[in-house]
Amino acid sequence: MSSSSKYPSPPAYSPRSSPPTYSSTSRPTERTLHQSRGRSHSPAGVCIRRSGDVTLTIFGQEENIEQPLVRPNKPLTGSVVLQKPEKIRSVVLTIDGHLEILPLAGSYSSIPLFSVTHKLHETQDGVPPCPNSFAFSQSFPSVFRHNSQLCNLPPTCHITFGSLYFIKCVYRITVVVTSARHRRASFLTRNDHVSFDLTYRPRTRPAQPLLSNPSLYGTIKTCPEEWAQASHMVKIPGQHNAPSLICDLFAPSVGAFCVLEPIPFHLQLSTSRESLQNILSGALPLVKVYILRQIAMNVGGRMATQCLVLGHGTTRFLPADLRRHTLNWEGEACCRDPASVVGTFECGTIAVVTVSSCMRCASF
Template identity: 30%
Template sequence: MSLPPPSYDSFDYPIPDYSSEPRANEERLVYQQIRQSQGSDTRPTGVFVSQEEGITVVINYQEDKTPTPVFGRKSNIEGTLLVDTPESVSEVTVKLTGVIETVSPSTGWLSVNIIDQAHTIFNSGDDMPSQSICPSSLPFSCPIPSTFRYNGQEYLLPPSYYVLLGEQRQAYYAKCTYQFSAEIIKARSRRTAFLGKSRKHNTFVLEYSPRLRPPRPVIELSLLTTIKERPEEWRRFSYQIVPKSGKYHLESLTCQFFLPSVGIFSIRDAIPFHVQIVGSNSGSLAELQSVLRTDKTLLRVHFLRQVAINKNGNKSAVHFPLGEAKLSPVPPVEGALSLPGQGNQQGQKQENMNWEGKIRCELEEKLTPSFNAGIVAITDFIVLELSKSYTGLFKPFNHGHPVRLVSDA
């Protein structure tokens, strides 16, 4: 027995009323504005022009009046090459080079070519061209590779950067530069052929700026308001604050540090955190609480950047401060905080102290995102540290947590 399909001409239930803005009894948890593109190609429409030795290079898809052409990941250097006197030109080549250069007292000087590719866009096939005449205008397209190889390993192509290292910031440095060059070869007359071919160049620096965004937005709410509903947004690190020998009236304390689990942040993001110290109210915790009445700087949370140079296994590293967080005390909670699958200490009768805050990069100058290019690696850390005024009671306490800073939010 076959039945006819149901009729969908009418609905028994009304369609729900949807709104982009929350009502009075609703709360927005995550909001990310999506920019609507105007057409399929959103690249800049300006050009960069460089003129030298009778060669004009026009680079397309650049911002207007840019002093240096800028390219992102998997980009092509596209444009047109103009030759003033093309009659005697026998060959035209465009070339892209990239070099990482480092200098430090422990590793010495190191220069590594990470890109060296040439593209011939015209070749007459004859030292004295007569039949094949070079056009005065030559289009070109030069792809930028995404990776390079060093010591048998493959690395992502690093961004353009230059950083002075050392206490005086003059002792040594690390930099990565990219250059684009157009070369024309002209054949000489028979009378001057013994001088060899005439070569002219137009060379300029370009900026490689690969862009990357985190897989999801950074959580903006505090740990205490989200630990039950969204525990997957947080990661917990647990340490022991150990008293110095001879301080027999003190016992070890447990320090828990909570950071967003995403681990990848924009350079401009304010990264939330939560610190909890757990212990007996009759021992170390009571000692800390009494000292805090006069000295409120028990802990430090700060941003630290490490620039590491590696030359055949010989390593050198320098650290730079990026920012300092302000810790705000919050009232005690019921027992030690925990995340699913990391143990539950809620039943233990221990007192606790809590702080929360946000940390961000405070440098106003342009900051290179984190990267690892083998020769040079830039890594950023959020550091939790016991203030120096408490090292008379407890052993030094300093733990860094690597995070990755990227270009976009």
């Protein structure tokens, strides 16, 4: 039996058509369901500072910023340029950070975070000759050791509470250039300093995006896991025998949000039918929602806490549900000054956290 009769001939195929056209923008008949964030661009700006004959330049910065930004997992790169290298005896570069704390009167302390020193050049009697420029690259550590405990490196911040007390985290790069005042008197020297304060802000992103529909009523049945509930008992002012109000605050369960992102919430007040009718017969209670920053410090074995308001929420009253004996509000809370908000961090006996809280101002 021949091979041609054993195996059938392959089927005939039509010519391959050209692939469909693709576009990054949707057509009028299409809808974008999800769009992932593109990779961040690498900024090409520079920060320059001069002092005498020394110029310090930091690369990879955004345009028109005064304080260089250090990105986690990316080295800080730059150069040192000298105008008169023939007189230079040494060039030393230092990058360090420290946390300053004034929790109580007379209890100032400074916690060193890290310090890195590079001796870029050292010469004796002009040998070897000093070059006119140096390049450097240095990464920040992700952790530091404090009281035998490893802590994450805190972000640059200056948090004030009260009139005198503060928590301040500072990072700085400094170049010290030692040069001879005269070629024949090398023992007579002078030091030129040039430095930059640095902004270090580790980026954290929420584990998941917020719901496209921020309404509790529209999502609580289909996606109940997307909401977290906190309850609190509230007494009605001036009505000692009246039943207490149960205040329930619903907020997204993800618990972490982008700084510029409005945080949706739902507020519900529950009480008896009689109390609800009494409330509705007068003025509605004035409800305010805040985003609070809580600072907790262990000072000499005693915990001290302070709360600062980071932002306010806007509320909208929803129709009263007499059948369930509830009053409901919904709204969004935003940070008042997003540029000044830093993330949560802990450093030894200090904890800086951001929490949301609901407060009711009585106007019954």
